[in-house]
Amino acid sequence: MIPTITVFERSPDRGMGQARDMRVRWALEEVGQAYDVRLVSFSAMKQPAHLALHPFGQIPTYEDGDLALFESGAIVFHIAQHHAGLLPDDANARARAITWMFAALNTVEPPILERVSPMLLQYDKTNYEQRRPIVEKRIRDRVGQLSDRLGDADWLDGAFSAGDLVMVGVLRRLNGSGLLDPNLAAYVARGEARPAFKRAYEAQLAVFTAASAGYPHLQ
Numbered sequence: 001m002i003p004t005i006t007v008f009e010r011s012p013d014r015g016m017g018q019a020r021d022m023r024v025r026w027a028l029e030e031v032g033q034a035y036d037v038r039l040v041s042f043s044a045m046k047q048p049a050h051l052a053l054h055p056f057g058q059i060p061t062y063e064d065g066d067l068a069l070f071e072s073g074a075i076v077f078h079i080a081q082h083h084a085g086l087l088p089d090d091a092n093a094r095a096r097a098i099t100w101m102f103a104a105l106n107t108v109e110p111p112i113l114e115r116v117s118p119m120l121l122q123y124d125k126t127n128y129e130q131r132r133p134i135v136e137k138r139i140r141d142r143v144g145q146l147s148d149r150l151g152d153a154d155w156l157d158g159a160f161s162a163g164d165l166v167m168v169g170v171l172r173r174l175n176g177s178g179l180l181d182p183n184l185a186a187y188v189a190r191g192e193a194r195p196a197f198k199r200a201y202e203a204q205l206a207v208f209t210a211a212s213a214g215y216p217h218l219q
């Protein structure tokens, strides 16, 4: 029996690996755990069957035997706790790696989402243009602090960990934006160069490519 995750049937990012199943896929690939994928449409996500798994009607979810989880961070944490390779054995180092997961999701991702959401969800564009300088300054300040902390290290705290996996997953949303300094851009590139990342990326892209076959406007 292998875990099953849910992912967008047709991801709005056109398979660029920005949907949050990417983090979960990447974690599963890092630890060498095979998994099944169940595709869900936007409307199916809001139906009772999916809401029973995910109270907010979103992806990703994770099912393994009688365990069902939602929230990408919690899922990555669960995978990291149950397999070797994503969290250090030393208790203090482990706590610090977990701290970086929370920092990625609670401190770094929110300002980045303020920039991404209007682009993805097609809402409030005029209003966003007025707010753009403030939003971008907030992002630059936050990622600047992160870059200072990273310094010239490869990863945030010793060896690559679930903290780096989630942080790189969050920062990737800024690829091509000019908001990442060269130091953080190189950090993201190091994450994206990992074979496990590449396998996860290809797998999620294959879902989008297959779903959009026959829909030329999506290709």
Ligand SMILES: N[C@@H](CCC(=O)N[C@@H](CS)C(=O)NCC(=O)O)C(=O)O
Pocket (backbone or CB within 6 Å): 018, 019, 020, 021, 045, 057, 058, 059, 060, 070, 071, 072, 073
């Ligand atoms: N905090 C949640 C956020 C989940 C989330 O926003 N999922 C998006 C895809 S990346 C989604 O399902 N959006 C569709 C919707 O909200 O209707 C997590 O990290 O899993």
